[in-house]
Amino acid sequence: MGRLVSILAPIGIIILVGVGGSVVLNMIKPEPEKADEPRAGLNVFAEPVRRGDLELSVSAQGEVRPRREIVVAPQITGRVSYVSPDFIDGGFIKKGQLLVRVEAADYELAVIRARSGVASAEQRLAREIAEAELAVQDIQDLGLDDASPLARREPQLAEARASLEGAKAQLKDAELALNRTAVYAPFDGRVRERSVDIGQVAAAGSALGRIFANDVVEVSLPLDDNEMGRLGLPLAFAATADKPGPKVIFEATVAGEPRQWTGEVVRTAAAVNSMTRQINVIAELKDPYGAGADGDAPMAPGLFVNATIEGETIPDVLIAPRGALRGEDQLFIGDAEKGKLSIRTVDLIYSDTDGAYVRSGIDEGELAIVSPVQAPFDGMSITVMERLEDGTVKVYDPEDRTDTETGNASETSIAVTGAEGTPQ
CATH class of the missing domain: 1.10.287 (Helix Hairpins)
Structure with a gap:
């Protein structure tokens, strides 16, 4: 019995010391600091909705051509005895100027x-x-x-x-x-080509060259029905002094430099193209080699130009960033105070690279989300971020809000150096 006690007594002492030490250590150890829970929700960039005027426009392309171009031909037969030095490819001619004379x-x-x-x-x-x-x-x-x-x-x-x-x-x-026997220029213009010289026998009606008037050039711009409606043009439009046509901005690269000319729509074609279901709108530029030129660059025939036709102006519309438009008529709006996603169906007027123009469905100052959102649903948890003009990003954090009187989400500005539109 005494031998058993001598064996169990040290073991008990060791157990008692271990348990007591563990209890004491648990009592005196410091409380661990609790880390802040990570912010819930997807980080998304947003831009505020603003008010402004919508200037409707339509883009098209076309080739510049002269309004008047003729083939120079004699009405009688004879040997050519004189050719004007100006009657040469690229030459400038005046109305009434002698071009060719027959013996x-x-x-x-x-x-x-x-x-x-x-x-x-x-x-x-x-x-x-x-x-x-x-x-x-x-x-x-x-x-x-x-x-x-x-x-x-x-x-x-x-x-x-x-x-x-x-x-x-x-x-x-x-x-x-x-x-x-003398062939005169019927208008001021330029020579496109010449196909006659002194000594050549010219038959009545044979081509001596081609000339075109340089007072007006035209561009035929094909538009579809929706684009015609956006401009407010009827199918049988003809500009008058009381009802002028829409303004047109022509653009092209000439000699490696971007050039711009300003003309106007003067009429529409007589019929709809049966193949493309489009109708040609005819735009004109007056005095392309003079007052209508862009500096030393005329809008010469044969030039291929991009044209922007300016339509009517709709005042006081809501403008959201184009990247916020989802589908045909939906916008994702970020509620910065609640950290929630709101899916809105809007009355969309028009959209282009500059923005989505809306009549109703959103309010001025709301934050339209431009970041991609996968599997979105109304009420989804998000953290709204807005990129400022100075390159910093304002983060709207509803979970850190402590001001219960104002009810506004707290804002934190951080510098972001990553790729545009990617939270860092």
Whole structure:
């Protein structure tokens, strides 16, 4: 018995000391600091909704072409004796300027022959008039009352007068052919191409070159029905002084530099294209080589341009960032005070790269979410972040709010150096 006690006594002492030490250590150890719970919800960037005016516009593309362009051709046949030094590819020409002249010798001789024929016809008419007067006098002297028209020489007199008119017509025709030996420019413009030179025989109606007027150029812009409605243009539109067409901004790169010209819509095409179901809107630019040019860059024919047609202005609409638009008519709004996602269906007017324009469904100052959100649902927990102009990010933290009187979420600004739109 004594031997058993001697064995169990040390074991009991060890157990008692261990348990007591453990109790004492638990009593004197410091309380562990509790870490703040991580913020719940998805971090998303948002931008405030603002008010402004919506300027409706439509973009299109087209090729510049002159409003007037003709083929230069002679009306008579002959050898070319003169070509204007300005009648060359790219040359500037003036209205009434002599471009080409055909040898006129044959046509001058024809005028001389025609004048001779007129003189002969005039002499014959004078003789017939005299003979008719003598015939009438003889009839009166004989006291005849039933003399025939032939006896009075009336048919002969009518024939002489007709011959004179025919001779005069031949003279006019010869003079007209002589005048047509010279080809003049019908308008101010430029030469697109020339296909004739001195010594070449030109046939009547053969092409000598092409010229176009430089007073006005046109661009045909294809638009669909929705775009026509956005501009408020009817299918049979024609601009007038009382109702001018919409303003058009043309843009193109010329000689490596971006250029811009300002014109206007003047009319629509007569019919809808059966293949594309679009209608062409014709826009004009006046004086493309002068006042209408962008500095030293004219809007030359053949140039391919981008056009922006300005439509009507709708005042006082709500403007959300374009990235906040989901589907056709939904916006994700972040409730910064509650840290919740709100899915709104809005009355969308129009959207472009500058924003989504809305009549109703949101309020000015609300935060529209631009970050991607997977599997969203109304009331989803989020943390709203707004990027400021100075590059810092304002974080709206509803869980740290302590001011119960104002009811506003607390705000923390932090510097963000990561990629745009990615929380750091």
